[in-house]
Amino acid sequence: MTQDVDAILIGAGHNSLACACHLASRGWRVALYEQNAEPGGAVKSGEYTLPGFRHDWAAMNLSLFAGSAFHGDNAAELASHGLAFAPAGNPFASLFPDGRWLGISNNVTLTTARIRGFSETDAATWTRLTEAFPDEAEAIIGVLGSPMNLRAISSLGWKIWRRRGGGGTLDLVRFLMMSPRAWLDQTFESNHVKATLAAWGMHLDFAPDVAGGAVFPYLEAMAGQAFGMVLGQGGADTMTKAMVKMIEARGGKVHCSAQVTGIEQSAGRATGVTLADGTVVRAEKAVIANVPPSALLKLTGGTGNTRHDAAMKGFQHAPGTMMIHLAMDGLPDWIAPELVPGAC
Numbered sequence: 001m002t003q004d005v006d007a008i009l010i011g012a013g014h015n016s017l018a019c020a021c022h023l024a025s026r027g028w029r030v031a032l033y034e035q036n037a038e039p040g041g042a043v044k045s046g047e048y049t050l051p052g053f054r055h056d057w058a059a060m061n062l063s064l065f066a067g068s069a070f071h072g073d074n075a076a077e078l079a080s081h082g083l084a085f086a087p088a089g090n091p092f093a094s095l096f097p098d099g100r101w102l103g104i105s106n107n108v109t110l111t112t113a114r115i116r117g118f119s120e121t122d123a124a125t126w127t128r129l130t131e132a133f134p135d136e137a138e139a140i141i142g143v144l145g146s147p148m149n150l151r152a153i154s155s156l157g158w159k160i161w162r163r164r165g166g167g168g169t170l171d172l173v174r175f176l177m178m179s180p181r182a183w184l185d186q187t188f189e190s191n192h193v194k195a196t197l198a199a200w201g202m203h204l205d206f207a208p209d210v211a212g213g214a215v216f217p218y219l220e221a222m223a224g225q226a227f228g229m230v231l232g233q234g235g236a237d238t239m240t241k242a243m244v245k246m247i248e249a250r251g252g253k254v255h256c257s258a259q260v261t262g263i264e265q266s267a268g269r270a271t272g273v274t275l276a277d278g279t280v281v282r283a284e285k286a287v288i289a290n291v292p293p294s295a296l297l298k299l300t301g302g303t304g305n306t307r308h309d310a311a312m313k314g315f316q317h318a319p320g321t322m323m324i325h326l327a328m329d330g331l332p333d334w335i336a337p338e339l340v341p342g343a344c
């Protein structure tokens with residue numbers, strides 16, 4: 001016997017969790033089914049190296065979540081369920097074999113001075129980029145956040161065109177298609193500055209010569225300087241735990257070790273799910289699958305629209321990212337020279 005609910009969510013990554021919080025706060029009865037033993041998807045924390053050392057499994061930068069409309073609407077309730085951030089004002093830095101280093105701070109004067117230490121020209125460029133960032137960010141984040149349909153993209157393109165003109169719009173398109181190396185080589189002269197920023201292209205799986213990768217070094221550098229970086233207090237899973245508690249407080253359930261193997265359908269509508277143990281759960285209003293397109297194709301058996309199904313099947317993920325976590329028994333034997341009194 002299964003208890004029917006209004007909405008079933010497949011997977012308990014943070015997108016499912018946020019969606020379930022949203023629906024539960026509007027009175028929907030929700031149930032999430034997660035194949036792993038714990039919720040969170042890419043946002044979980046644990047002792048993955050040695051006992052006593054907690055690491056984030058994958059995502060650790062919670063800035064997008066902290067700045068989201070969802071968090072804005074639910075901040076107080078999530079905080080009451082334990083959500084706590086640890087903002088970092090010095091979000092990232094690179095150390096070089098020649099003993100020098102460069103770090104981005106949320107203090108613009110300090111960051112610019114550090115860059116000036118490598119190149120006067122690059123410091124002037126940095127100031128120009130910093131001043132232009134609010135306008136540029138609006139257009140770039142608009143493109144990255146736009147729904148992938150012709151209407152939304154055309155309407156955004158028209159808005160950008162009216163604001164920036166033909167030349168400005170083409171400059172934006174060109175920038176969005178550039179590789180990290182092409183943009184960094186055209187923009188800066190210091191190899192130290194280029195290398196510090198290029199790391200963020202690699203973080204997003206864009207090797208130096210992969211087209212489309214320039215935007216990430218740019219955004220991370222500018223956003224890191226403008227807002228710093230928001231980390232989870234005690235680990236990124238602070239956000240996962242708080243959302244699970246919010247769902248449970250509103251009567252919802254997060255079932256773990258519960259793989260969904262199929263989506264039940266009737267008269268062209270999704271009506272429920274089948275779990276790996278054969279249990280069928282019905283949903284009165286919606287089945288929401290937060291899984292990759294190819295997995296959705298398997299769960300539904302396809303839509304019957306050949307073009308759509310072929311596109312879902314052909315979906316490919318970017319190359320996998322590898323993170324190395326170190327458990328350290330002390331701080332590294334290094335301190336930024338500017339933090340040592342009397343050093344320059």
Ligand SMILES: Cc1cc2nc3c(=O)[nH]c(=O)nc-3n(C[C@H](O)[C@H](O)[C@H](O)COP(=O)(O)OP(=O)(O)OC[C@H]3O[C@@H](n4cnc5c(N)ncnc54)[C@H](O)[C@@H]3O)c2cc1C
Nearest residue numbers: 011012013014015033034035041042058059060061259260
């Ligand atoms: C190494 C790494 C580092 C990252 N760092 C950051 C970062 O610092 N900041 C940032 O903003 N983003 C980061 N990201 C990206 C971010 O983590 C993802 O965009 C985000 O986690 C996606 O959330 P999601 O809920 O859509 O999916 P996921 O987190 O992938 O969750 C999907 C869940 O669905 C479950 N599932 C799938 N199929 C089924 C099924 N059939 N039945 C039941 N359960 C199922 C999965 O087990 C999984 O738990 C990083 C990603 C990676 C891989």
